[in-house]
Amino acid sequence: MLSSFAVLTAILLLLTLLPLSRIKHWLVRGLDFPRLQLAVLSGLLLVMQLAMLDVTQGASQVLILLNLGCLAVQVWWIWPYTRLHRTEVPLTKAASANRQTVSIITANVLMTNRNAPALIELVQQHKPDVLVTLESDLWWQQQLDTLSIDYPHSIKCPLDNLYGMHVYSRLPLHNGAVQFLVEPDVPSIHAEVELNSGLRVVMHFVHPAPPSPTENESSSERDAELLVLAVSVAQCKQPLIVTGDLNDVAWSETTRLFRKVSGLLDPRIGRGMFNSFHAAYPFVRWPLDHLFHSRHFSLQQIKRLPNIGSDHFPLLITLCLEGQTTGEQTVTLEADDMQLVASDLAEQAVSPEQVHRPERAASAPLA
Secondary structure, three states: OHHHHHHHHHHHHHHHHHHHOOOOEHHHHHHHOOHHHHHHHHHHHHHHHHHHOOOOOHHHHHHHHHHHHHHHHHHHHHHHHOOOOOOOOOEOOOOOOOOEEEEEEEEEOOOOOOOHHHHHHHHHHHOOOEEEEEOOOHHHHHHHHHHOOOOOEEEEEOOOOOOOEEEEEOOOEEEEEEEOOOOOOOOEEEEEEEOOOOOEEEEEEEOOOOEOOOOEOEOHHHHHHHHHHHHHHOOOOOOEEEEEEOOOOOOOHHHHHHHHHHOOEOOOOOOOOOOOEOOOOOOOOEOOEEEEEOOOEEEEEEEEOOOOOOOEOOEEEEEEEOOOOOOOOOOOOOOOHHHHHHHHHHHHOOOHHHOOOHHHOOOOOOO
């Protein structure tokens, strides 16, 4: 029995330590995702060890300590996304007539999914100011164009490669651009949204390709797209929002680095994981769909919406624009962080100057 527990502990130790390396291969970076699941397995293994091993033996004690170490590492990564952690973004206080809100539904629709009425019904029910869809092709565009009466402003990039993207807005869009920053078939959309007061909010919509056996062998492309955007938006002084399917979990080293460099806040910190993928498998879920924002906002609501037939749940987030900066980051930029960023950007030959900054553009093409 001791040997069986030794094997299980060794496997768990390997799965815990590998993601701490800088190896970018998809097999290693994929282990960033199931930290909650690995923490649960570690906890179950710990209970079994305490119940079935002779804890007076040195070998048993070593196995228990190693397992405790694995559990501690996994919990360290995910605990900011529990209610045990302090929040980064304050809740909106009592509403007033002078305060402005902006609401966004982010939905990875799954290109082959044909349940467009489910998403349209959610949009009609919640009436967000902005709808962004990912994996939307021409068929999805034709379905979503039925929303054009209520959402007359749009930026469209239909693709049949799982990376199509559409933005529909009740509010005017300015200085919009579709860009292919790192990969020639993976777009991002950048624009300003004009609120009813005339104030403009800068928005960046992204969906980088993941490290996987069917996509990119390493995470280099994904990491570069997120980090080049982080450096670019850090220079923006206007209210700003970044949202989309990052194909990365909220607690990964890359997303933490994105938050550090950009200075943006995560409204999920201290509130929950809001796991958006995989919609069909409750035990295999993690947060892939994200929204980050500048310190100009407080949080009115964050909600995971019902399944629309996709492998992702849509997310609805409503932010309130405050008269002064609010919120405080729970991560700190460290001495070697910018060296890591520079290395990742150099590897993909991409520069922050290439990122479209709508707040500085008089006008820009949509392709």
